[in-house]
Amino acid sequence: MSYNKTASITAETINPKVKIFDYEPCGEIARHAERLEQEMEKSPGSRPFPEITYCNLGNPQALGQRPITFFREVLSLCDNPALLRRDETRMLFSPCAINRARKIIESMPGRNSGAYTNSQGIRSLREAVASGIAARDGFPSRPEDIFLTDGASSAINLSMQILIRSQEDGVLCPLPEYPLYSASIILHGGTMVPYNLSEDGDWGLEIFEVKRCLEEARIAGLTVRAMVIINPGNPTGQVLSVTNQEEIVEFCRKEGLVMLADEVYQDNVYVEDRKFHSFKKVARSLGYDENDISIVSFHSVSMGFSGECGRRGGYMEICGFGDDVMDEIRKVASVTLCPNIGGQILTSLAMDPPKLGDGCFENFMAEKEDIRLSLAKRAKTLASAFSSLEGMTCNRVEGAIYAFPRIHLPAAAIKAAKAEGMSPDLFYACRLLDATGIAVVPGSGFHQVSPFLFYLFIRTASGRKKKRVLSST
Amino acid sequence: MSYNKTASITAETINPKVKIFDYEPCGEIARHAERLEQEMEKSPGSRPFPEITYCNLGNPQALGQRPITFFREVLSLCDNPALLRRDETRMLFSPCAINRARKIIESMPGRNSGAYTNSQGIRSLREAVASGIAARDGFPSRPEDIFLTDGASSAINLSMQILIRSQEDGVLCPLPEYPLYSASIILHGGTMVPYNLSEDGDWGLEIFEVKRCLEEARIAGLTVRAMVIINPGNPTGQVLSVTNQEEIVEFCRKEGLVMLADEVYQDNVYVEDRKFHSFKKVARSLGYDENDISIVSFHSVSMGFSGECGRRGGYMEICGFGDDVMDEIRKVASVTLCPNIGGQILTSLAMDPPKLGDGCFENFMAEKEDIRLSLAKRAKTLASAFSSLEGMTCNRVEGAIYAFPRIHLPAAAIKAAKAEGMSPDLFYACRLLDATGIAVVPGSGFHQVSPFLFYLFIRTASGRKKKRVLSST
Numbered sequence: 001m002s003y004n005k006t007a008s009i010t011a012e013t014i015n016p017k018v019k020i021f022d023y024e025p026c027g028e029i030a031r032h033a034e035r036l037e038q039e040m041e042k043s044p045g046s047r048p049f050p051e052i053t054y055c056n057l058g059n060p061q062a063l064g065q066r067p068i069t070f071f072r073e074v075l076s077l078c079d080n081p082a083l084l085r086r087d088e089t090r091m092l093f094s095p096c097a098i099n100r101a102r103k104i105i106e107s108m109p110g111r112n113s114g115a116y117t118n119s120q121g122i123r124s125l126r127e128a129v130a131s132g133i134a135a136r137d138g139f140p141s142r143p144e145d146i147f148l149t150d151g152a153s154s155a156i157n158l159s160m161q162i163l164i165r166s167q168e169d170g171v172l173c174p175l176p177e178y179p180l181y182s183a184s185i186i187l188h189g190g191t192m193v194p195y196n197l198s199e200d201g202d203w204g205l206e207i208f209e210v211k212r213c214l215e216e217a218r219i220a221g222l223t224v225r226a227m228v229i230i231n232p233g234n235p236t237g238q239v240l241s242v243t244n245q246e247e248i249v250e251f252c253r254k255e256g257l258v259m260l261a262d263e264v265y266q267d268n269v270y271v272e273d274r275k276f277h278s279f280k281k282v283a284r285s286l287g288y289d290e291n292d293i294s295i296v297s298f299h300s301v302s303m304g305f306s307g308e309c310g311r312r313g314g315y316m317e318i319c320g321f322g323d324d325v326m327d328e329i330r331k332v333a334s335v336t337l338c339p340n341i342g343g344q345i346l347t348s349l350a351m352d353p354p355k356l357g358d359g360c361f362e363n364f365m366a367e368k369e370d371i372r373l374s375l376a377k378r379a380k381t382l383a384s385a386f387s388s389l390e391g392m393t394c395n396r397v398e399g400a401i402y403a404f405p406r407i408h409l410p411a412a413a414i415k416a417a418k419a420e421g422m423s424p425d426l427f428y429a430c431r432l433l434d435a436t437g438i439a440v441v442p443g444s445g446f447h448q449v450s451p452f453l454f455y456l457f458i459r460t461a462s463g464r465k466k467k468r469v470l471s472s473t
Numbered sequence: 474m475s476y477n478k479t480a481s482i483t484a485e486t487i488n489p490k491v492k493i494f495d496y497e498p499c500g501e502i503a504r505h506a507e508r509l510e511q512e513m514e515k516s517p518g519s520r521p522f523p524e525i526t527y528c529n530l531g532n533p534q535a536l537g538q539r540p541i542t543f544f545r546e547v548l549s550l551c552d553n554p555a556l557l558r559r560d561e562t563r564m565l566f567s568p569c570a571i572n573r574a575r576k577i578i579e580s581m582p583g584r585n586s587g588a589y590t591n592s593q594g595i596r597s598l599r600e601a602v603a604s605g606i607a608a609r610d611g612f613p614s615r616p617e618d619i620f621l622t623d624g625a626s627s628a629i630n631l632s633m634q635i636l637i638r639s640q641e642d643g644v645l646c647p648l649p650e651y652p653l654y655s656a657s658i659i660l661h662g663g664t665m666v667p668y669n670l671s672e673d674g675d676w677g678l679e680i681f682e683v684k685r686c687l688e689e690a691r692i693a694g695l696t697v698r699a700m701v702i703i704n705p706g707n708p709t710g711q712v713l714s715v716t717n718q719e720e721i722v723e724f725c726r727k728e729g730l731v732m733l734a735d736e737v738y739q740d741n742v743y744v745e746d747r748k749f750h751s752f753k754k755v756a757r758s759l760g761y762d763e764n765d766i767s768i769v770s771f772h773s774v775s776m777g778f779s780g781e782c783g784r785r786g787g788y789m790e791i792c793g794f795g796d797d798v799m800d801e802i803r804k805v806a807s808v809t810l811c812p813n814i815g816g817q818i819l820t821s822l823a824m825d826p827p828k829l830g831d832g833c834f835e836n837f838m839a840e841k842e843d844i845r846l847s848l849a850k851r852a853k854t855l856a857s858a859f860s861s862l863e864g865m866t867c868n869r870v871e872g873a874i875y876a877f878p879r880i881h882l883p884a885a886a887i888k889a890a891k892a893e894g895m896s897p898d899l900f901y902a903c904r905l906l907d908a909t910g911i912a913v914v915p916g917s918g919f920h921q922v923s924p925f926l927f928y929l930f931i932r933t934a935s936g937r938k939k940k941r942v943l944s945s946t
Contacts, residue, residue: 008698008699008729008730008731008767009635009636009698009731009767009794009798010795010797010798011795011797011798011801013638014635014636014798014801015634015635015636015637015638015661016638018634018635018801018804018805019801021804022804023804023807023808025807026592026803026804026807026810027804057589057810059582059588059589060588061583061585061587061588062582062583062585062588062589063583064583064585067585067587069555072552072553072555073553075552075553076549076550076552076553076556077549079545079548079549079552079815080545080546080548080549082542082545083549083565086565088561088564088565089565091561092556092559092561092562092565109532109535110534110535110536110537112534112535112537112540113783114534114540114780114781114782114783114784115532115533115534115535115782115783116530116532116535116775116782116783117783119499150623150785150809150813151809151810153808153809153810154809157808157809161488161491161660162482162487162488162491163482163487163488164488165486165488165489180808183808184808187634187805187808188488189662225481225482226481256481257481258481258482294481294482302589307587308587309587309588309589309810309811310586310587310588310589310590310811310813310814311587311813311814311815312623312810312811312812312813312814321482322483322484324483324484325482325483325484325487328484328487328491328492330499331491331494331495331496331499331500332491332660334496334498334499335496335626335630335653335656335657335660336623336624336626336627336630337499337530337624337626337782337785338782338783338785339785340623340783340784340785340813340815340816341783341784341785341815342552342784342813342814342815343813
């Protein structure tokens with residue numbers, strides 16, 4: 001008998017877990033946008049817009065947000081430490097960056113920035129992160145509890161890998177959801193237990209709704225192990241109130257749920273009446289220590305004022321797991337050896353930035369404030385613009401870098417979508433892309449369930465070069 | 474009823490797949506070495522050696538191998554593209570590196586090195602990799618088939634995720650094995666089907682042995698989907714002959730197995746009578762195209778002459794999967810958004826290095842040759858040194874950066890190990906570490922099964938600073 005490749009892997013014989021999830025930010029619309037872009041390259045002027053504006057992914061630097069100078073100078077010096085021995089370097093780099101790079105290089109294995117590091121990340125960089133967390137929260141943080149990671153997504157995947165044993169294990173996740181969560185839960189063989197955020201309540205989290213979902217899941221035989229909370233919200237942009245956070249902490253503590261706190265937008269808050277508080281800080285303020293509640297907090301350098309998405313830097317802080325569990329997590333982390341060094345360095349810089357008195361402090365603060373103001377202004381402009389359009393409503397964007405407006409499509413549009421075998425929101429997003437070159441993600445990509453609400457996901461990331469479209473820098 | 478954290482995750486309730494694998498290169502010996510290091514920091518002079526020599530992991534730059542200047546210059550410039558607009562830059566960087574960095578930056582989304590890229594990696598960098606592969610093999614390579622990855626380990630994990638559906642799916646792997654494979658197979662819920670390499674045949678791969686293992690696995694009810702071949706071998710250092718490779722290609726084709734070709738040591742070959750040939754080249758030379766056989770080749774910048782382990786750069790080239798399977802792979806890759814940009818750049822540089830005529834060509838070649846010669850010399854010295862010791866034998870090290878000697882321990886040592894509840898090879902490795910500061914991995918960490926053979930895993934990576942121990946630069 002003769003075999004051929006079809007015996008080994010086809011779309012029919014691929015791991016089915018891979019097939020059943022979707023990841024819409026990189027899905028149908030993104031592919032459609034790429035096709036248009038190629039078409040426009042071949043026939044310039046063939047569309048009524050000069051280029052595609054990719055609002056389908058939170059990717060600030062792709063839309064012109066500039067990186068923080070201090071961060072890039074330090075990275076550049078750490079990549080090429082020979083520069084630290086040359087006088088001319090002082091003409092090109094700030095003394096501040098030179099000092100920091102020297103300090104980082106000296107703490108590296110072999111004083112070299114190209115070796116595998118500890119799987120958790122270089123100790124001195126974890127110390128910098130821990131001290132940044134302690135300064136932010138006013139509560140201690142230990143480098144042993146910090147895992148530097150290739151962005152938040154690897155940290156989230158690792159957490160799911162640790163927690164999920166089988167389909168009988170559930171994880172509570174907000175809806176509309178950032179689809180990384182459903183993808184990761186499905187890939188690790190577990191069950192997502194969605195809870196609805198309240199659009200009428202500014203995308204707030206209502207604890208009775210979460211409780212209802214937890215109880216239903218338990219009745220269905222699931223062991224619910226953890227609750228994901230995204231604050232500020234992705235894709236919904238809300239910032240939770242402290243009172244609401246306290247309720248959530250109490251709830252998770254009482255129900256024995258690990259809190260998976262996605263706090264990657266902690267530096268993206270745009271309204272006066274809301275402030276970011278980490279869940280660890282809220283728990284500690286309530287008097288709960290690690291014996292009372294387990295909290296994993298995720299953060300990254302992709303958003304905030306750094307916007308260094310492609311550098312894949314991030315961390316998770318794990319509080320309240322036993323030493324034996326921590327050992328297992330370290331072992332799993334060691335399978336991919338270590339997080340990338342550039343991302344490790346950036347993460348330490350973002351959590352331990354220049355301080356008052358450092359030579360580059362003023363410049364750093366000015367760059368940071370410029371980005372913050374621009375984002376805040378556009379968050380406001382975008383939400384008001386949507387709300388002023390016929391058939392569209394949009395909650396205010398309190399934080400993160402997304403707007404999630406609601407679109408009331410006419411019956412004829414819904415019918416036309418049906419005729420093309422598309423969901424109405426995908427149909428709308430395709431038409432929008434064809435007419436304007438703006439790529440957005442349909443709300444169904446975030447598993448927004450109510451059948452007659454149509455959502456769009458529109459980025460409000462800081463962009464200098466493409467202000468034509470976002471128009472409010 | 475009041476719950477607490479112990480309800481949610483403990484060593485008893487963690488995903489059991491996480492518990493059952495081991496990863497010895499970062500395991501017991503590594504932890505013991507770190508404890509010693511801390512002890513020596515507190516009480517200098519407390520041990521008869523000044524520092525720990527970490528030979529437990531292939532980590533060249535940690536032992537003093539210097540990075541390639543051109544690589545680091547380009548990285549440094551891409552991190553801080555502002556340098557490309559300054560005249561002073563020419564005093565610090567070669568024109569060669571400036572040109573390449575400019576070319577790379579211009580091909581990036583938003584001309585910025587901090588944005589998410591395509592999940593497969595930046596197209597221009599994949600083109601560079603594909604052209605490097607084509608030049609190496611003399612057969613075409615397409616950028617669509619290249620996935621840039623965070624080192625080879627993420628690529629291997631992704632492949633297992635795609636292939637493995639359940640415990641009934643098996644993957645053939647060599648023994649002694651690089652334990653990433655068993656870890657990844659276990660974590661993805663599959664079954665490893667080991668085949669023994671022949672120590673008496675210079676760690677060669679005997680096709681009848683593989684066939685025997687495949688047949689046994691099939692009788693046991695497994696669907697064997699793929700065969701892992703590591704060439705040059707890790708941890709065993711053999712380089713396969715073309716004849717042997719041809720047999721393997723024929724075997725996989727006939728049996729319908731996906732070839733997972735771990736080719737990360739392709740630039741580490743030290744003997745005149747062996748040369749590296751990619752499995753794709755061998756298959757194409759036999760006249761087989763992608764309709765005949767599926768091959769995934771893994772490579773990284775961690776080894777070879779670059780030794781950039783911590784930068785986490787690598788690629789996989791996938792040939793012979795259908796378009797629908799490729800789409801699923803792209804979707805899975807998009808869940809972690811994109812590989813880190815520094816690693817992507819390095820991978821393109823390693824596969825598309827300076828050419829004859831480029832200003833920095835000579836310097837690049839001199840650095841590369843220096844590293845190659847040093848590694849080749851030490852590979853030889855180390856294997857002869859082991860073979861000259863009483864109770865030790867060692868095959869020649871043809872490639873990779875490891876020696877895998879066999880140690881015949883006396884009965885008393887085996888008894889002493891038993892008394893301490895350790896495997897004899899772990900016992901020996903601990904004693905070696907305590908007496909000399911050299912950390913090696915016991916052979917059992919590579920799942921070497923024969924009960925009375927004791928193996929040590931000794932790094933032969935290029936090291937300038939620590940030649941005291943390796944003594945042969």
